[in-house]
Amino acid sequence: MKIMQKYNKIDTLKIVGSLFSALSEPISDCPENAEDIEFEMVDKTSLSCRFFLADQNAPTLLYFHDSMEQRNKYNVIAKNYNQFNINFLLTSYRGIGKNSGNPGIASMMEDADSIFHETNLLIQNKKLKGALFVMGTSLGCACAIDIAYNYGDFIKGIIIESGFCDTGPFLTGLGLDITQMGFTEDDGFKNREKMEEIKLPTFILHGSRDTLVPPAQAETLQAVSGARNKQFHIIPGADRGTMIEVGGDLYYQTMKSFVDTVSGVNTWRQRRRKQQKTGPQFHEKN
Numbered sequence: 001m002k003i004m005q006k007y008n009k010i011d012t013l014k015i016v017g018s019l020f021s022a023l024s025e026p027i028s029d030c031p032e033n034a035e036d037i038e039f040e041m042v043d044k045t046s047l048s049c050r051f052f053l054a055d056q057n058a059p060t061l062l063y064f065h066d067s068m069e070q071r072n073k074y075n076v077i078a079k080n081y082n083q084f085n086i087n088f089l090l091t092s093y094r095g096i097g098k099n100s101g102n103p104g105i106a107s108m109m110e111d112a113d114s115i116f117h118e119t120n121l122l123i124q125n126k127k128l129k130g131a132l133f134v135m136g137t138s139l140g141c142a143c144a145i146d147i148a149y150n151y152g153d154f155i156k157g158i159i160i161e162s163g164f165c166d167t168g169p170f171l172t173g174l175g176l177d178i179t180q181m182g183f184t185e186d187d188g189f190k191n192r193e194k195m196e197e198i199k200l201p202t203f204i205l206h207g208s209r210d211t212l213v214p215p216a217q218a219e220t221l222q223a224v225s226g227a228r229n230k231q232f233h234i235i236p237g238a239d240r241g242t243m244i245e246v247g248g249d250l251y252y253q254t255m256k257s258f259v260d261t262v263s264g265v266n267t268w269r270q271r272r273r274k275q276q277k278t279g280p281q282f283h284e285k286n
Helices: 013-019 071-083 105-125 140-150 167-173 191-197 215-224 243-247 249-263 268-278
Strands: 034-040 046-052 060-064 087-090 132-137 157-161 202-207 230-235
Touching: 013 105, 034 105, 046 071, 046 105, 060 105, 060 140, 071 087, 071 249, 105 132, 105 140, 132 140, 140 157, 140 191, 157 249, 191 215, 202 215, 202 243, 202 249, 215 230, 230 243, 230 249, 243 249
Parallel strands: 060 087, 060 132, 132 157, 157 202, 202 230
Antiparallel strands: 034 046, 046 087
């Protein structure tokens, strides 16, 4: 059953201003290897999302980015995902770039729901055949977890990067005094309760030096996860903003391994079938 939530305690100007501090950044022109797609929300607000196609048969990653980081950097990140044969759909928030409206917590969660439905229409229209995964970084993890919780039957797996289990410690890490708000965890995103119910294959990764969201929060997410197939990785020396920089190619390789394994690509059964079709391989001797 869907958890009914109200975000009155955290949907305030002070908190929203802290969470969406990077939204004033001008959005770069769309790269040649991508296209900007307008998704319509329930209230007819239009959000511009950016789609990077690797292959029609490749898995697609629906990605909710860190609201406090510059969105333009994902042009390079998405290209790297494409090189590992993963389609990459970068979502967006209200008030960013050409998007109308103002950012907010309740609207963000409602928009995530609409974006998921629009993504499925995009997959149908483009005749994409690969599996769909959802991923969220930092605040974006709340969107990804909510989608996996509500639409688990339509998603192959969930990936959480620099994610938090409890909302209180996350807000405290931003320097906010939650005691003055009369805040309790019932007023937050309820990531813990949702993760307990999510059975999808789950991949959680975190930086060992993350000060906004300590690794213990990610460890708790892993512990409470209801998934039988779940992986947890700590990147030594990385903080919230340097996960890919520190992880390098290994970051993408590990992500690719998870996606392929869950999708049933390059499993030992498939390798065996391929070998049976092609016959034994011989190496030339000098």
